[in-house]
Each structure stands twice: as C-alpha cells, then as structure tokens.
Amino acid sequence: MRSWVVLGVVIGVMFVNFVGQCHGGGGWGLQVGFYKGKCKKNVDIERIVFGVIFSRFRKDPTITPALLRMHFHDCFVRGCDASILLDGSDSEKIAGPNLSVRGFDIIDEVKSAVEKACPGVVSCADIIAIATRDAISLAGGKRYPVQTGRRDGLISRAEDVDIPSPAFTVSEAISAFAAKNLHVSDMVLLLGGHTIGVTHCSNFQYRLYNFQNGKPDRTMNPILANQLRKICPQSATTDNVVDLDQNPLSANVVDNSFYRQIKMGRGVLQIDQELTWDPRTKKIVDWILRPVFDFQTQFGQAMVKLGSVGVLTGTQGEIRKSCRAINNPSAIQASILALLNQNQH
Template identity: 40%
Template sequence: METRRVILSIAVSSLFVFSFVDGLSFNFYAASCPSAEFIIRDIVTSSSSNDPSIPGKLLRLVFHDCFVEGCDASLMLIGNNTEQTDPGNRSVGGYSVIESAKKVLEMLCPETVSCADIIALAARDAVGIAGGPMVQIPTGRRDGMVSLASNVRPNIVDTSFTMDEMVKLFTSKGLSVLDLVILSGAHTIGVAHCNAFRGRFQEDTKGRFTLIDKTLDSNYAVELMKQCPVSAMASATVNNDPETPMVFDNQYYRNLLVHKGLFQSDSALLNENSTRTMVKDFANNQELFFVNWSQAFLKLTSVGVKTGNEGEIRRTCASTNA
C-alpha cells in the first residue's frame, strides 16, 4: 500500500511540472484550428475500426519518433538514410493514419497543425480507443528538419536490453525508472515480429528452436515456437500480450509475474526489487497503472520538443517544406 501511495504521489506531483513544458500549452489550436483534435480522433477511430492493429502501431510510432531527435515527426520523413530506413524502424507502422489526418487538416487549416502534434495526439487517442485512459496532453510541437538512420540505434530500446541499458537510455531522455516501468506497459497491445525475441531460443541440429532463456515460462515458450518456427516468414508476428492483445489494460504486468513477458527487456523488469515491486503494484491495480500512465505519457510526448521558431509546420509529413 505504501508503494502505491508513493507512485500515485509521484504521478500527481508531475502533472503541474510537465503540463506546459518547453512552450507547449493545452488548447494550442483553439483559435487557429479548433477542430484539430476532433479530426485526428475521428480518423484514428475509423482507421482502428477497419484495422484493429492500428492502436498498437500508433503507440509504437510515437515511441520511435520521440526517442530520436525528440517528438518532432522526424520518423515520418522519407528519403535515403532517413530514420525509416534503419532496420529498427522497418516494422513501424501507422504512417498512413498520420498522413490521412494531415491531409484533412491541411485542407481545413493550412500549415497550422504539425505532424509532431498529430503523432502525439493519435497515439493518445489510440490508447483511449483500446480501453486505456484518455490523456490530456498539451500541443504546440513543431516538425523537425533532420532525420538520419545513424541516430536510430543509439536512441531506441532494443528488445534484448538489460535493465542498466534501459535505465541509461531513459535517463538520457529525462525519464525515470518509474517512467520506464510504466511506459513498458505499452506492450499490453500491439504485435512483434518473430526476430524480436528469437534471442531467447536456439536452433538445434534438427532445425527446431529450443528454449535457452529460462526466465521465460516453458509453456508460453512452446506456444511462441509454434507461432514462430525456424521456417517462419520474416513478416510473421505474435501478440505482445497473449491474453488480451487488443485491450489496453494492466494484463502486461500480470503476464510478467508469471514469466510471460515476450521480450528479454520485459523480463528484465523483474530483476531488481524496486522495479519488481512496481510491476506487482500495477498488476494488482489497473487504476494505479492508468493514473501513472497518463503522467508518463505526458512526459514521453514532451521529450525534445521543438516550439516557437524551431523547425517548421510541414505541409506533408513525408518531406520538409524546403
């Protein structure tokens, strides 16, 4: 109970600190494009109805954008050696949803709403659509001008990372260990390609996988090997959450406690007493997870933002205005 109070206290105290960070503000488009957030939510909702995988894709998209160059839509830029070309980003999806929203907004409010804000708001809406909390986030982000593949790997979490590696990376983004545990809960929805967790298995002489990572539940490992045999195509995927894959809930933490975290980086959260305690608290109390998610997501979408005269408002998300 004491740990829950501490976590709640941290979440509530962070609300004021991060509400208007870096020049962002609530209702930023109230005068310039009052229907912006409604339009984005409507497009995310309709896209998710047609493709249930969209919420997970949009949530992953915001992580991969914000951790590289900050939340500035640098991941949306297309071209040689841009962030999209790095192998770590080739499986990221949801771009078409962002472009669809941008196209409508450009017709109604030309050169007003940034792609960076669309990404943040779309991810926010995706969580709400999937059953999670609807987070109020400030807007006013501007789009970046730089997108380099070489910036990707040093700035995104690899699924094989240890706790120390994850903490180091999150700290460099101004995010705490608590934020790390909370934001890892994003794995409660979405899918992963088989190669993202194959390091937990080894191919034997008969061309079959055997489990070598003993931190993974053996029965769950058998199911994963059925879905991802050695012969599986590169496009093959499995659900991040084997229990409620399309619902944003606290099942991710329950899975961890029974050793059904899909990635090595998931299982690593149980390796230290402090993070294991957080996992248990969130597994036992979904409301606690949702309250803390709201604040951690607010911090995530404030990482490295560009405001004022920085960057630009792109006319199309795939290219700069130059």
C-alpha cells in the same frame, strides 16, 4: 557540401533549443489546448484528428500499437519532432528498427484533413501525439490530455536512430530512458505499452533455444516456451508474430494484463521479463498490479512525459505542409550557409 549543411542545421537547432529553453511558458512551451483560437471559425483540431482515427480504428484496431510504436520511435530520436515521417534516401525511415514501423498513411490522412480546416498551423509532431492518444483511448485506455505546440524538425538521418533493443537488460534500458530524462518508473509504465501489439520471432527466438550456454531462458514459463517453439521453429523461413500480452482475452486492450503475464514468467521479450526480477523495477511492477493503482491514468501521464522529450517550440523548426518533406530545403540550406559565413567573420 552535404556534411556542412547537416552540421549547420545541427548548430542552428542547438542554438534555438537553448533560446527556447530560456523562454519557458507563454507561446514557447507545450500546453493543453494550444490550437484554440488559432484557426478560423473556432475549428476543433483535436476533434478532426479523432474523426480520422476513429474511422481507421473501426476498420483496423491494430493501428493503436502501430501509432504507439511510431510515437515512441519518433521521440527517442532527436525528440518528438516528426523526423520519423520524413522521406529520403538516408532518413530515419530506412533505419533497421524503423523498417517495420507503420501508420504513415494514417498521419497523411489526418494531416490532409487538418490542412483543409486550418492550413499551415498544425504540426505533424502534434498530430502524432494526438492521434496516438486517440488510438489508445479507443483500445480501452483512458483519454489523457495532450499538450500541443510542437513544431516539426528539419533533420532526419538513419544514423541517428538508436532505439532500445528488445534484448536490452534492465540496466541498459534504464540508461537509454534516463538519457531522455525519463525515470525508471516512466520506463516501466511505457513498456506497459506492450499490453497491445505483436512482436516478431526474430526479437526473442534466442530465448527459446540459445539464451545461455546453448540452453533456453529458464525465466520463461516452460509451457509458453513450448508454445512459442511451435510458432518460431529454428528452421523457420518466415518471421512469424506473437502477441506481447499473452492473455488472449486482453491482447488488444490497454490495461495492466501485460504485467500479470510477465509476473507468471510469460513475458515474450527479454526486457519485459527482466522487469519482474530486477530489484529496481520489480517493486514498480508489483505496485502497478495492486488494486489501488490506476494503470490507465498513470500510463497516460507517462505518455505525456514521453511526448515532451526534445520538443521544438516557439520559433524552432517549422510547420510542414506535408509530413513527408520539409517545406523549402533550398531556403533552409541557404540560411544555414549564411549563418556559417557570419560565424566565420
């Protein structure tokens, strides 16, 4: 029965996705200011979200890379539909790449504040997008306009999680992003999100000791490699963390410093370092480092494009009351079974 229910949901979502794509614009697509006039007393949804994020950021600035990662992991699986937020014994949350994703409590807090002001109107998917933008702006990034109007998905399965690996080659990464209709330039800009945040030793330790034929990765700056070996010894029993941007003065600031570091061979992750020598990405990195290039604006535009991947709009999906659970699972299953029965006759 469970497999039939999942199949039915997939069929239903695929059908409505097709219908939604045929009704571009109007109330069907994403738009800036989607919630204006949809709440009583002209409630400003984005202002409410910012208030919560500002308060949390003051206590813990690391919420920026946490939310940025959550947004990316959500959009790369089934699209930006907040499926990563759903609890369950087989939900996306329990998949290996998502075990270290954090910030769910922040989204819960934002959702609670929004529901008090405007119940049943604002999707969890939109909350992730707005909250991420606000956190980026607080960390020194430019405040870009967020398109809203997403609806929340009804499916969350661990088996669907296929996030690009830190050990991907440029070719593998380009293919993964292209599958989401993201160009190579979008990929290079979005990987610029590594301007903030940390990564675990387990994600790059092989580069220090056994990258090729039992030798370390020669593309890594030898001074950095020696420093990282002290933090990530082969015999370590704990999975330590290091900054993705190896400039200590800029490791928590959204800027183009990350690209300067990888140009000097100071990229921690394999995919980051390969951006500087693969001919398809090297020229983009070089352009980003030019004085005339406005990285923060372009990064914001790439985030907007990421936020449009596989969205549900119009009558698709739902607006969850709680970001951790679909509203009425039994009713959804009943409607799916009814649809299947109709198709059989």
